[in-house]
Amino acid sequence: MEPQMKRWKGSECDADSWVAYPILSDEQSEDVELVEAFAAPIVNKKETSRLIRELNSLYPLNGLQHVKRVRACRNKDSPHPLEVLLCLISDAPNTKEVSILSLLPSDGDKWEGLGEPFVVKIPARPPLTRPQFELASQRWPTSFHEDKQVTVALKGELFSPQQKATMHMFMTSAVAAARAAEQLGMEAVGAVVVDPEREQVVAVGHDCRGDHPLHHAVMVCIDLVAQSQGGGCHRSDRYAACRFTPTDPTELHPEGGALPYICTGYDLYVTREPCVMCAMALVHSRIGRVFYGAASADGALGTNFKIHAQKDLNHRFEVYRGVLSEQCEDLNMQDVLREHVEGRTE
Amino acid sequence: MATEEGSKAELEADFSINDEEMKRWMGRAFEMAKDALENGEVPVGCLMVHRDEVVGKGRNEVNETKNATRHAEMVALDQVLDWCRHSNLDVRSVCERTVLYVTVEPCVMCAAALRLMNIPLVVYGCRNERFGGCGSVLDISSANLHDTGTTFRCVAGHRAQEAVEMLKTFYKQENPNAPRPKTRKD
Ligand SMILES: [Zn+2]
Ligand SMILES: [Zn+2]
Numbered sequence: 001m002e003p004q005m006k007r008w009k010g011s012e013c014d015a016d017s018w019v020a021y022p023i024l025s026d027e028q029s030e031d032v033e034l035v036e037a038f039a040a041p042i043v044n045k046k047e048t049s050r051l052i053r054e055l056n057s058l059y060p061l062n063g064l065q066h067v068k069r070v071r072a073c074r075n076k077d078s079p080h081p082l083e084v085l086l087c088l089i090s091d092a093p094n095t096k097e098v099s100i101l102s103l104l105p106s107d108g109d110k111w112e113g114l115g116e117p118f119v120v121k122i123p124a125r126p127p128l129t130r131p132q133f134e135l136a137s138q139r140w141p142t143s144f145h146e147d148k149q150v151t152v153a154l155k156g157e158l159f160s161p162q163q164k165a166t167m168h169m170f171m172t173s174a175v176a177a178a179r180a181a182e183q184l185g186m187e188a189v190g191a192v193v194v195d196p197e198r199e200q201v202v203a204v205g206h207d208c209r210g211d212h213p214l215h216h217a218v219m220v221c222i223d224l225v226a227q228s229q230g231g232g233c234h235r236s237d238r239y240a241a242c243r244f245t246p247t248d249p250t251e252l253h254p255e256g257g258a259l260p261y262i263c264t265g266y267d268l269y270v271t272r273e274p275c276v277m278c279a280m281a282l283v284h285s286r287i288g289r290v291f292y293g294a295a296s297a298d299g300a301l302g303t304n305f306k307i308h309a310q311k312d313l314n315h316r317f318e319v320y321r322g323v324l325s326e327q328c329e330d331l332n333m334q335d336v337l338r339e340h341v342e343g344r345t346e
Numbered sequence: 347m348a349t350e351e352g353s354k355a356e357l358e359a360d361f362s363i364n365d366e367e368m369k370r371w372m373g374r375a376f377e378m379a380k381d382a383l384e385n386g387e388v389p390v391g392c393l394m395v396h397r398d399e400v401v402g403k404g405r406n407e408v409n410e411t412k413n414a415t416r417h418a419e420m421v422a423l424d425q426v427l428d429w430c431r432h433s434n435l436d437v438r439s440v441c442e443r444t445v446l447y448v449t450v451e452p453c454v455m456c457a458a459a460l461r462l463m464n465i466p467l468v469v470y471g472c473r474n475e476r477f478g479g480c481g482s483v484l485d486i487s488s489a490n491l492h493d494t495g496t497t498f499r500c501v502a503g504h505r506a507q508e509a510v511e512m513l514k515t516f517y518k519q520e521n522p523n524a525p526r527p528k529t530r531k532d
Pocket of ligand 2: 417419452453454455456457
């Protein structure tokens with residue numbers, strides 16, 4: 001009875017009950033990679049700019065433009081206020097004993113003003129997100145070209161209450177389609193394709209695996225979009241919950257602009273994270289953005305792969321997880337329970 | 347246990363593809379690819395062969411259907427399903443003994459679809475540098491995916507250069523900035 005209760009509660013929820021988080025690329029979500037370097041205190045502060053100049057020409061920090069050469073000393077009681085990066089350990093001459101003179105060529109009194117070297121770990125790559133920037137800065141001062149949208153999105157604050165209400169409405173349609181599939185004895189997955197500019201539904205589809213093992217909700221939806229444009233090849237008219245809005249070119253583009261082309265510029269709302277086949281189908285279809293409710297074990301937009309951010313592919317798109325998460329997780333749970341029961345009766 | 351091993355041995359025996367067979371089926375896949383090219387589609391063609399019988403064939407029909415997922419393999423898999431329905435045979439047991447012959451390495455989407463359908467063996471011509479799902483971009487054919495059917499084996503390289511040339515011809519035509527091929531009036 002538990003899921004039934006939860007389901008009822010779910011339908012009462014409004015757009016405050018969920019948060020949409022972005023699924024970023026691996027490079028954006030990875031830990032901060034560190035590389036070892038020698039640093040030394042600047043004992044004579046007056047020499048700072050000269051020392052930086054000398055060090056920059058002797059050991060330029062190639063590929064580490066994001067790292068600042070000098071930092072303020074962390075220890076407030078320290079006799080010297082500044083510390084400077086000498087070189088990467090990998091660039092240093094191979095000597096047994098590390099000292100200023102072993103690292104830097106003895107050249108008159110050029111290096112006067114530097115204290116004894118020590119080892120530090122500095123970030124190997126420029127930070128791409130604010131969390132990466134914060135972690136990197138704990139190691140050594142780092143510059144950061146912030147993508148404000150990513151920062152806001154990571155906090156789950158990208159969408160306004162109004163936008164969330166619209167998203168809530170579209171995902172509610174996807175959940176309804178999923179329930180229809182469940183009623184038909186198919187997997188409880190639903191999907192809705194939306195033209196975000198006009199806030200209009202282009203297609204609604206659900207899982208049709210009972211007919212065809214490859215007719216996942218996303219594949220059904222992609223074909224319904226094709227049908228809306230006068231193409232398509234599956235016939236899903238026998239399912240009332242699978243439908244599309246025919247595009248009227250005159251209404252769309254009175255000036256005779258470009259006709260809609262596959263899923264270009266469209267958003268997809270789908271209750272469950274798409275599998276590899278469906279995720280790649282969305283790349284081929286040039287979808288604009290994907291919103292999904294719940295992750296899935298073989299999901300390819302975050303769980304197993306990040307097909308939307310895959311290197312070498314010619315189209316990338318934004319993905320957000322968590323829209324109506326509770327209701328969508330319930331749908332997945334229903335499927336798991338059903339498979340369990342079916343498995344037992346076999 | 348014994349029966350399982352028996353059927354496995356039978357499977358292996360079925361799939362010792364000889365050169366002559368490969369030439370024959372790949373020849374027909376190439377004809378499908380040419381047909382695609384002549385119709386303004388990405389030139390990829392394929393054949394699905396079950397116990398020496400063609401149970402599905404396809405070529406790319408993306409432009410024709412306005413559906414970007416209508417790759418040769420997806421078209422052919424639909425035909426395999428229809429064939430099973432008409433022959434009143436179980437889809438899974440047919441697919442488990444069906445070989446795909448295709449001119450180009452299946453893309454990530456088609457590789458996943460082939461897994462979902464439990465196709466055990468894929469014979470292909472050239473690599474698919476843009477979208478390949480059997481190692482070129484991702485290796486879906488052997489990835490550890492619990493809910494995405496069974497892994498499959500690949501045999502690559504038959505008439506690879508020819509398959510590449512056909513793709514090049516297509517992409518040259520498609521790119522509006524590329525110099526137009528001179529039309530000869532013989
Ligand atoms: Zn799928
Ligand atoms: Zn494909």
